[in-house]
Amino acid sequence: MEHPRKVATALTIAGSDSGGGAGIQADLRTFAFHRVHGTSALTALTAQNTLGVTRVDVVPAEAVTAQIDAVATDIGIDAAKTGMLFNREIISAVASRMRALGITRLVVDPVMVSRAGSRLIDDEAVAALREQLLPLATLVTPNRHEAQLLAGLELHTLADMQEAARRIHRLGPKVVLVKGGAMPGDLRGTDVWFDGERLETLHLASVETPNTHGTGCTLSAAIAANLALGQGLLDATRHAKEYVTQALRHPLAVGRGNGPIGHFFPLLED
Template sequence: MSVSNYLTVPVALTIAGSDSGGGAGIQADLRTFAFHKVHGTSALTCVTAQNTQGVDRVDALPAAAVIAQILAVVRDIGVQAVKTGMLLNPEIIAAVAEQAMEEHLPNLVVDPVMVSRTGSQLIADEAILALRECLIPLATILTPNRYEAQILSASEIDTLESMQAAAQRIFTLGARAVLVKGGGMPGELRGVDVWFDGNRLEVLKTATVETIHTHGTGCTLSAAITANLALGHDMFTAVKLAKSYVTSALHYSLQLGQGQGPVGHFFPLLESSQP
């Protein structure tokens, strides 16, 4: 009779929505956690009907259901890092913020899913206000894209200097560190990110990958940061490692459906399957 070899691994929690197409949301987060050898747990906030061409429907879960999922995980399994994605409405945002404080959720990565990379607002103004007032001050790392950073900094962002200024303004909202993502920036600034933690202002750039199949890059980046924090890396190292992972996953992006496919979260398996 064989005996199981028990393993202990870090645990990460994603509090986010479901993407039925599998490219973003909790599906992307859990694959990213698994790649980093981190056990992934989840608290679902909403269910979307979407594919590579867009979102057809969004149904929010009750805030009480979100709370119950968080408590079920943290009070039994425990977590080393947590990320938030699509929280959708003020009630869910307030509930998540309350649990973050009461349960002392560690290494909280807040991806403020407010506006898409193309500039389309995804949540109501009331939810944006709730994010700003309730959740962002609790964040270990905040990861806004260009358009979210414009809202949070109340400034136009079209140059590297304006990205740097925005990161410093957003930092005053209370997060321990801010990563302004440049995926939506024009020209040579596409993919250039800016980091600010109150002392260190850094410009982060990796190789640009030419592909239209970039669905889920924001979720994947914040999930990879979360996984690396769960593994014990410091904040800045976690961000650098996460950017490297996303770049590699973009090299193996998936051509699925008739629209924008996702990145290749499990790219080592894809590499080994190539002729």
């Protein structure tokens, strides 16, 4: 008789992307790539494809809580990550459960502003994220625009990114990763990692492709997966960046718009 294999587990708390490129779909594929069992708590259902979003239905905060508790009381949570949480009620509910369950490996992707600069959540939700969720985060992964909002300064240079990391760290997360995907010039692809003492500049060659949908979700999910496997915070981040870069080099030719990255890129090679 075959004995079941013990595996690490990770929970994604995020929205569903019907086009399969981002959200929980990207997160679960990323977990699977890292040989981590993925579980999920849906915060919203979106009708979207590579051309855009046509509808969003938000899940009640009580239902989000129920999903988290169902996973925690049976399967367990070695690491968790959050994506789009949509409103103050959901953010408060997630923060409450993370605190009550004692989740010690929590990656927060603070989905507040798109990579293009479009605001995604209102001021009440931003305040809840700053005050309730960030202090619980093991690692937070703001993009350029989110870092500007959280730190209260414009980001144009590497020094700006470093100062933003310091300011965001004062909000409570153990580690801040300011992502440079939307930075100008040579800073594109350069991230700043700060744990309160150690300041690291992480750089990998940027990949020229229009198919970048889901990169932010994938990076935070890969960090969470690596943490679930027991990696340290800096190693988990470095390995996640390497994974995303490889996935960007193998984008998928699906749809007529901004397509997804290749989460399962080794299977695409003959």
